[in-house]
Amino acid sequence: xxxxxxEEADAQDTAEWIQRAGRRAVxxxxxxxxxxxxxxxxxxxxxxxxxxxIVVLNAAYQENRDGLENLPTEEFDRVFKTNLxxxxxxxxxxxxxxxxxxxxxxxxxIQAFDPSPNLIxxxxxxxxxxxxxxxxxxxxxxxxxxVNSVAPxxxxxxxxxxxxxxxxxxxxxxxxxxxxxxxxxxxxxxFVFLASxxxxxxxxxxxxxxxxxxxxx
Numbered sequence: 583x584x585x586x587x588x589e590e591a592d593a594q595d596t597a598e599w600i601q602r603a604g605r606r607a608v609x610x611x612x613x614x615x616x617x618x619x620x621x622x623x624x625x626x627x628x629x630x631x632x633x634x635x636i637v638v639l640n641a642a643y644q645e646n647r648d649g650l651e652n653l654p655t656e657e658f659d660r661v662f663k664t665n666l667x668x669x670x671x672x673x674x675x676x677x678x679x680x681x682x683x684x685x686x687x688x689x690x691x692i693q694a695f696d697p698s699p700n701l702i703x704x705x706x707x708x709x710x711x712x713x714x715x716x717x718x719x720x721x722x723x724x725x726x727x728x729v730n731s732v733a734p735x736x737x738x739x740x741x742x743x744x745x746x747x748x749x750x751x752x753x754x755x756x757x758x759x760x761x762x763x764x765x766x767x768x769x770x771x772x773f774v775f776l777a778s779x780x781x782x783x784x785x786x787x788x789x790x791x792x793x794x795x796x797x798x799x
Contacts, residue, residue, distance in 0.1 A: 584623055584641070587611045606631070614641050614668030615660070624675035634679040636777045639669045640689045644704035645745055658703040665707035666714075673718065682726025685777045688715045692735040692792050712788060719786030728785040732772045735792025737764045759794030 585593040590611065597607035608630045612619040628634050643664040647653050673686060680686075690711045697705030712731060719729035736755035743751055755763025772789045775781055790797035 583607060584610045584612060584614065586613060614672065615663040617667075617671050620668055620671035621675045624672060624679065628679050633681075634676060635681070635684050637673065637676045637680070637684075637686045638689075638773060638777075639672060639687065641665070641668055642689065642704075642707075644701055644741060646700045646747065647702055648700070650702060653703065661703045661707060665704070666710055669711065669714070677722065677727070680722075680725075680727050683779075683782070684727045685781070686718070686722075686727065686729045687773055687776050688729070688731040690715070690731045690733045690788060692733060692790070692795050692797065694733065695797050696795065715788070716786045723785060728776075728781065730776045730781070730784060730786065731788045732769065732776070733788050733790045733792065733797050734769050735764060735790065735795045737766060737769055737791075739766060755793065757795075758792065762793065764791060764793055 583593060583596065593609050593611070597609055600607040608627060610623050610626065612623065614620055614623075624634070641664055643661050645657065645661070669688060676686070688711050691705075691708040693701055693705040694708035694712050697709075712733075715729055715731040722729060735758060738755075742754055746754065755761075769791045772791050776784065776789065788797060
């Protein structure tokens with residue numbers, strides 16, 4: 583599991599839950615915006631665990647914007663490097679280690695299909711992830727490696743109160759047909775399914791966990 587150094591407490595807590603389930607957790611602190619770290623992350627993981635079968639590409643950064651004309655280059659550079667560059671660097675390093683039956687799972691968003699103007703750069707990267715997923719799925723199919731994506735809708739995570747105006751937090755998720763925000767525990771089963779043998783004939787797909795908001799592209 584990769585995480586930023588300032589997320590050490592959360593990483594240790596997550597590792598504890600993994601260990602309670604009788605599994606081994608290997609933690610790596612670093613920044614996915616750095617190519618060398620992404621490569622080393624994969625190499626050290628294979629060395630520690632002996633093999634690599636499932637890769638979940640989930641890192642993301644977003645920030646509310648008040649107009650494209652006010653968006654500094656260093657800000658959208660951070661978004662693109664976190665959401666796209668890191669994803670490609672890790673996937674590129676991982677593919678040589680994956681065997682037939684392995685699974686790569688990316689994380690897109692409802693923003694890829696219904697972008698919010700104030701998340702313009704974030705939405706761009708999430709649309710890019712959809713195309714990356716479909717192209718890589720075709721590229722790796724003959725090697726028996728499946729590549730799919732999960733597209734969460736409005737999900738209650740720390741990102742919401744941290745990046746959204748307070749007046750919008752109260753109504754967050756109410757625009758969905760189900761009329762409420764989703765919880766992380768409701769997203770997790772989609773990843774588990776795509777990683778499992780039950781999804782052995784599924785590749786290049788996007789599974790929406792969006793409370794009924796349509797996902798089409």
